[in-house]
Amino acid sequence: MIIEAIKEELASLVVDGALDPERVVDAAKNPNSSMHGQFNWDDTEAAHEYRLSQARALIKRVKVNVIRSDDQVVRVSSFIRSPTGSGYASTQQVAVNYADRVTVMLITLASCETMLRNLAAPEVDDIIDQIQELRQYLQSEKEEVA
Numbered sequence: 001m002i003i004e005a006i007k008e009e010l011a012s013l014v015v016d017g018a019l020d021p022e023r024v025v026d027a028a029k030n031p032n033s034s035m036h037g038q039f040n041w042d043d044t045e046a047a048h049e050y051r052l053s054q055a056r057a058l059i060k061r062v063k064v065n066v067i068r069s070d071d072q073v074v075r076v077s078s079f080i081r082s083p084t085g086s087g088y089a090s091t092q093q094v095a096v097n098y099a100d101r102v103t104v105m106l107i108t109l110a111s112c113e114t115m116l117r118n119l120a121a122p123e124v125d126d127i128i129d130q131i132q133e134l135r136q137y138l139q140s141e142k143e144e145v146a
Contacts, residue, residue: 005034059088066095080104102142109135 013023028035040046062078079088083103094100113131116124 002034006038009034064091066091081107083107099142099145102138102145106135106138106142109138 009027010019010024013019013027015023024035025039027033028039030036040049059079060077063075064078066074066076068074076091078091080091080094081104082089083094083100089100094104109131113128113135116128116131
């Protein structure tokens with residue numbers, strides 16, 4: 001299986017306990033590398049993909065102050081991933097639409113849960129349980145609104 005081959009190849013590139021992306025790219029340049037097909041070697045397409053990545057980073061860096069319902073001022077990104085999954089939406093626009101806000105919260109909580117699970121640390125089990133409970137609550141809220 002290709003994933004196993006990639007896993008082994010990545011493990012072979014670890015130096016002093018660290019996996020350097022530069023080494024990965026260098027190794028993947030070899031057409032015989034199991035990783036070769038995972039990269040876009042067309043420089044024009046790759047450059048465009050990189051610019052899209054830079055655009056996403058730029059969008060995330062632009063911040064706005066939001067006054068929450070408890071009068072706390074919080075600095076957040078001006079744009080967040082759209083609840084529809086297509087592009088980005090204004091944080092303020094999402095904040096005023098309850099269904100969109102719940103959708104974004106559900107997506108964010110799922111990401112948080114995944115990150116915590118990837119730690120494989122028993123210290124975060126209670127937090128994961130709380131996230132799951134909150135997700136269930138928000139899912140039922142979303143279904144009521146729909």
